[in-house]
Amino acid sequence: MPESKRRKKPAYTPPPAPSGPKQNPRWWAPTMVTLMIIGLVWVVTTYLMQSAGPIPGFGNWNLAIGFGVMMIGFVMTMRWR
Structure with missing residues (x-):
């Protein structure tokens, strides 16, 4: 029985x-952590001063x-690599 011809395959070239x-x-990571800590300190300060600070007159907007x-x-943190 005759043998079939083999196809010549091109050499494998891996993708780049x-x-x-x-x-x-x-500066990205230190700024990210600093903002989270400043926000936490701001909220804790607002609760400790019973909404009278850190900026007087803002009331509960200090929490916001x-x-x-x-x-x-x-x-x-979502953009941090």
Whole structure:
């Protein structure tokens, strides 16, 4: 019985290696942690001063400011590499 001809396959060339994920600047992580800590201290201070501070006259808006600062820090964690 005759043998069939073998197909010549082109040589395997692997796909180009990815250049890797981009790194964040060196200030990213310290800024992220600092914002979360500042927000926490702001909220604790507001509760300890019974909504009379850290900015007098803002009342419960001081809580919103503290939580807003913390949320900015938490959002930064999603972009951290």
